[in-house]
Amino acid sequence: MARIELTGSDRIGIRHAREALATSQQADMSDDRAMARAMGGMEVVLEQLLSILDPEGDEL
Structure with missing residues (x-):
């Protein structure tokens, strides 16, 4: 599985999670x-x- 590059914003989102x-x-x-x-x-x-993992994913 390929690793994704995390931005500073992504890291903040992960901390909030x-x-x-x-x-x-x-x-x-x-x-x-x-x-x-x-x-x-x-x-x-x-x-x-989910938006970090799949930014173009389907919206419900």
């Missing part, structure tokens, strides 16, 4: 609002990571 993952892992699952925020954050960073 790691932070969102850590936040979601620490969220109180009994708190609906905390879980909704964590899921929303995960959705945003997942979209960013």
Whole structure:
């Protein structure tokens, strides 16, 4: 598999993804609002990571 060259912006997106993952892992699952925020954050960073991996990918 070929490696891609990451830009500074890509690296920031990856750092945000790691932070969102850590936040979601620490969220109180009994708190609906905390879980909704964590899921929303995960959705945003997942979209960013996908745009890094496949910038011309199909939009849903």
